[in-house]
Amino acid sequence: MSNATSKAAAADRDAEQLRALGYTSNFERSMSLWENFALGFTYLSPVVGVYTLFGLCLAAGGPPMFWSYLLVGIGQLLVCLVFCEVVSQFPISGGVYPWARRLVGKRWAWMVGWIYSVSLCVTIAAVALGAGPYIASLLGFEPTAVTNTLIALGLTLIATLLNLSGTKLLARMAMFGFICELLGALVIGGYLLIFERHQPISVLFNTFDISIDGSYWPAFLTASLAGMFLYYGFEACGDVAEETPNPSKRIPKAMRMTIYIGGGAAMFAAIALILAVPDMAKVISGEDSDPMSTILNNAFGPLGSRLVMAVIIVSFVSCVLSLQAAASRLLYSYARDEMVMGSSILKRLSPNTHVPAAALVVCGLLPAAIVCAGFFLQNAIAAVVAFAAIGIYLSFQMIVGGALFARFRGWQPSGQFTLGNWGWIVNIAALIYGVLAIVNMSWPRTPDAPWYVNYGIVVTAAVVIAIGLIYMFALKPYDRGQAPAGDAWKLSTPKLDSDSELAR
Known part of the structure; x- marks a missing residue:
């Protein structure tokens, strides 16, 4: 069989699988395994995740904050494995929304x-x-509120234009971002470990007498936010399921690769930075409030620091690109099932680039509006931004809980990736981890601060959920479409490969 014939046969199998799930698609299935993984990696973005919160979490918990990357990584791996089972059976664009629809039902979804x-x-x-x-x-400007806002708007516009150019460009940009970010993390981290190491490895176990109410653990839990704000992005691999050939096999693998490689890169970058801190006591006391700049300037000087910043900027750009791609596919999937206003426009794919153009524009305009609001309402918007991570964790646990609900109803995962007899154990452990993580993220940590500071995340989450419930029950969007829902335990998708993927 020729290569072209083989690809055509594979495309037919993918189309037939999608039809069996109740959908047809005009997406271009051109995203390879590595490109799909790169999308998840750049969304997770170890450089962005580590560098953004490094100074804050190091001051809060000291060097042992490093171990939060490992512990949170294990917890998120459990969540990832549950997602792998679901996406393998339901490789539908939009990720968490269509998964929730099939596992539980329309309202939950x-x-x-x-x-x-x-x-x-x-x-x-x-x-x-x-x-x-x-x-x-990097450009020589003072980083004021005005310049930050204008740069953010420009970056959002660039990401929107790139995403509108099609799946192939998105895949290439994701691969470019992945290569730059991984090489940057390895080169920068390697240089710091070899030439700029100021701390012994034993410092990773040194709490520097940090304590809250006489105990170190509250401080460590605060510092563990470094890991909790990092380990998501693997779900983005499933958002483009209809743009990836053989998604039932490739996407679960790409998701796990995102955790393994992304988490490994993050841990390597974190340990290199911790060991390169010249004076740890100054960081803990707050005298050195920006240890990232201190480390980079000491290690690389003005010119080298600019080169490092260039790598960091590539990471930020590719992260925004991947985030927007994931958001647009979710909105498209929502609209395809008539679940939102403007569905007739939002579910259209561009005839030239085969991407949801209207959904992409909306996913550029809404973040731009939030950026502008942040300029005028900086205190209020801080709580909204803080909600982002806990909102993603809530969504994740609604899928994990939905999978457990489906198992109780008799669901037996039948995609190419299954956990087999480990399914129940992993699912329950993932749910316990996720609930504890949400509690930790929302726990008030500044008793002397005003209530809206301590409970800002909880209040914001409650407002977002309340608005969603009002919209849902008032307009009943879930009753409009005819797409299948709540049928996970009724379906049995034939496996293309009888071997379990868990051992690979």
């Missing part, structure tokens, strides 16, 4: 999609704003 879409739009705005100081410094 609507709320998952609502919470996740709001979280993604806020995250896009937050990452774009986070890039502002680095880009301003």
Whole structure:
């Protein structure tokens, strides 16, 4: 059989699998395994995740904060494995929304999609704003509120234009971002470990007498936010399921690769930075409030620091690009099932680039509006930005809980990736981890601060959920479409390969 014939046969199998799930698609299935993985990697973005919160979490918990990357990584791997089972059986664009629809039902799916879409739009705005100081410094501007806002708006516009160019360009940009970010993390981390190491390895176990109410553990839990704000992005691999050949096999593998490689790169970068801190006591006391700049300037000087910043900027740009791609596919999937206003426009794919153009524009305008709001309402928007991570965790646990619900109803995962007899154990452990992580992220940590500071995340989450519930029950969008729902335990998707993927 020729290569062209083989590809055509594979495309027919993918189309037939999608039809069996109740859909047809005009997406271009051109994203390879590595390109799909690169999308998840650049969304997770170890450089963005580590560099953004490094100074804050190091001051809060000291060098042992490093171990949070390992512990949170294990917890998120459990969540990832549950997702792998679901996406293998339901490789549908949009990720968490269609998964929730098949596992539980239409109302549950609507709320998952609502919470996740709001979280993604806020995250896009937050990452774009986070890039502002680095880009301003590289270009020689003072990183003021005005320049940060303008840079964030420009970055969002560039990401939208690139995403509108099609799946192939998105895949190539994701691969470019992955290569730059991974090489940057390895080269920068390797240089720091070899030439700029100021701390012994034993410092990773040194708490520097940090304590809250006489105990170190509250401080460590605060510092563990470094890992909790990092380990998501693997779900983005499933958002483009209809743009990836043989998605039932490739996407679960790409998801696990995102955790393994992304987590490994993050841990390597973190340990290199910790060991390169010249004076740890100054960081703990707050005298050195920006240890990242201190480390980079000491290690690389003005010119070298600019080169490092260039790598960081590439990471931010590719992260925004991947986030927006994921958000647009979710909105498209929402619209295809008539679950949102403007569905007739939002579900259209461009005849030239085969991407949801209207959904992409919306996923550029909403983060841009949040960026502008942040300029005028900096205190209020801080709580909204903080909600982004907890909103994503809430969405994740609604899928994990939905999978457990489906198992109780008799669901037996039948994709090419299954956990077999480990399914129940992993699913329950993932749910326990996720609930504890949400409690930790929302726990009030400044008793002397005003209530809206301590409980800002909880209040914001409650408002977002309340608005979603009002919209859902008032307009009943879940009753409009005819797509299948709540049928996971009724379906049995034939496996193309009888071997379990868990051992690979």
